[in-house]
Amino acid sequence: DGGITQSPKYLFRKEGQNVTLSCEQNLNHDAMYWYRQDPGQGLRLIYYSQIVNDFQKGDIAEGYSVSREKKESFPLTVTSAQKNPTAFYLCASSMNSQELTDTQYFGPGTRLTVL
Amino acid sequence: AQSVTQLDSHVSVSEGTPVLLRCNYSSSYSPSLFWYVQHPNKGLQLLLKYTSAATLVKGINGFEAEFKKSETSFHLTKPSAHMSDAAEYFCVVSERSNMLTFGGGTRLMVKP
Numbered sequence: 001d002g003g004i005t006q007s008p009k010y011l012f013r014k015e016g017q018n019v020t021l022s023c024e025q026n027l028n029h030d031a032m033y034w035y036r037q038d039p040g041q042g043l044r045l046i047y048y049s050q051i052v053n054d055f056q057k058g059d060i061a062e063g064y065s066v067s068r069e070k071k072e073s074f075p076l077t078v079t080s081a082q083k084n085p086t087a088f089y090l091c092a093s094s095m096n097s098q099e100l101t102d103t104q105y106f107g108p109g110t111r112l113t114v115l
Numbered sequence: 116a117q118s119v120t121q122l123d124s125h126v127s128v129s130e131g132t133p134v135l136l137r138c139n140y141s142s143s144y145s146p147s148l149f150w151y152v153q154h155p156n157k158g159l160q161l162l163l164k165y166t167s168a169a170t171l172v173k174g175i176n177g178f179e180a181e182f183k184k185s186e187t188s189f190h191l192t193k194p195s196a197h198m199s200d201a202a203e204y205f206c207v208v209s210e211r212s213n214m215l216t217f218g219g220g221t222r223l224m225v226k227p
Binding site: 004006031033040041042043044045048050088090092094096101102103104105106107108109111 | 157213
């Protein structure tokens with residue numbers, strides 16, 4: 001099965017703890033993205049990576065960190081510096097071709113709740 | 116700068132009646148436009164994509180959207196709603212490579 005997997009589906013964290021969300025894709029896509037979704041709102045970009053070993057901040061990067069050591073994997077760490085981390089987190093990937101805009105394909109999401 | 120406005124946060128229709136979800140965009144360039152659907156606690160699924168080819172774009176599950184440059188609109192339609200269409204729908208604009216701007220979403224409810 002080709003696609004994007006995110007784990008875990010639900011995650012609970014105590015205040016002050018760092019937590020890492022997993023995102024893996026077997027679509028052979030170069031580009032990967034992390035978004036945050038809050039109730040009743042659209043998605044906001046946290047970080048993106050267009051190639052291995054390179055990544056860029058999105059619109060709301062503060063309190064988050066990422067790594068891109070492998071093409072297939074783009075883990076997101078939510079640090080204790082993130083003031084309001086409770087949200088639904090979505091990972092996406094795209095080919096990063098020469099088209100004007102590649103289609104982004106989304107994983108099933110991880111719902112993070114801070115207790 | 117690009118932006119997108121979904122004019123209705125909630126739309127309710129009866130099963131078998133037409134669906135219209137409205138979207139207006141703002142862009143300095145010729146944008147790409149997308150509609151995505153999200154079922155509860157799931158990821159987003161692409162319904163359709165416009166990239167300056169035909170202005171009427173057909174998508175999956177009987178949905179289609181028409182790009183109207185003069186009105187800066189990209190409304191999503193379906194002739195006959197099905198119960199399984201109940202979900203949240205997002206209109207998305209992009210004017211530069213891989214940077215997407217999402218609308219706030221429209222929740223579609225389908226009554227039996």
